[in-house]
Amino acid sequence: MTMRLVIDTNILVGELLRERGRELIQHSDLALSITERILDETQYELRRRLRARVRRGGLTEATAQEILASAMRLIETKITLVAEAEYSHLETEARNRIPRDPDDWFTVALALEMEAAIWTQDCDFLGCGCPTWTTQTLLIQLRNAD
Numbered sequence: 001m002t003m004r005l006v007i008d009t010n011i012l013v014g015e016l017l018r019e020r021g022r023e024l025i026q027h028s029d030l031a032l033s034i035t036e037r038i039l040d041e042t043q044y045e046l047r048r049r050l051r052a053r054v055r056r057g058g059l060t061e062a063t064a065q066e067i068l069a070s071a072m073r074l075i076e077t078k079i080t081l082v083a084e085a086e087y088s089h090l091e092t093e094a095r096n097r098i099p100r101d102p103d104d105w106f107t108v109a110l111a112l113e114m115e116a117a118i119w120t121q122d123c124d125f126l127g128c129g130c131p132t133w134t135t136q137t138l139l140i141q142l143r144n145a146d
Contacts, residue, residue: 001029001145002029002030002031003029003030003031003117003133003138003141004031004033004114004115004116004117005030005031005032005033005116005117005118005119005133005138006032006033006034006035006107006110006111006114006116006117006118006119007032007033007034007038007079007118007119007120008038008104008107008118008119008120008121008122008125009038009041009042009045010120010121010122011119011120011121011135012034012038012042012075012079013042013045013046013049015135016042016046016071016074016075017046017049017067017071021135022070022071022074024135024138024139024142025074025078025079026074026078027142029142029145030142031080032078032079032080032119033079033080033081033082033110033114033116034075034079034080034081034082034110035081035082035084035087035106035107035110036081036082036083036084037084037106038106038107039075039081042075043072046068046071047068050064050067050068051064082110082113082114084106086110086113087106087109087110087112087113088109090108090109090112090113091105091106091109093109093112094106094108094109094112094128097127097128097129097130098124098125098128100124101122101124104122104124104125107120107125108125108128108129108130111130112129112130116130117130117131117132117133118130118131118132118133119132119133119134119135119138120132120133120134121134121135
């Protein structure tokens, strides 16, 4: 059973920084997609968090660069990047479905276009008309399916 999911930025960043998350992203039962905007936000946030860890002494610069390169390879090989042209026709509907944070319209629009669920911890997506999965419930579901 393959689950089609659009990954929210915060989830993607957090999971790319965890070994468990990197393994989860590679799970054979997951078909993961992101928008170009999520990719841009993810790259920015990964760099910001890794720089902070280097400044605090938790990582060396070399290790931070290795983590970043590994994360980007994982995105390129395991996550489908979808161009805005594929879902932009749903912008108005998506914005109406997520009124508390209309800047996340692209995540909802892509989920609608793909008939996919959204992997998120963000409560703003609740009630948008698309199924949502948290990491905890996703892990339980995948464990039960195995």
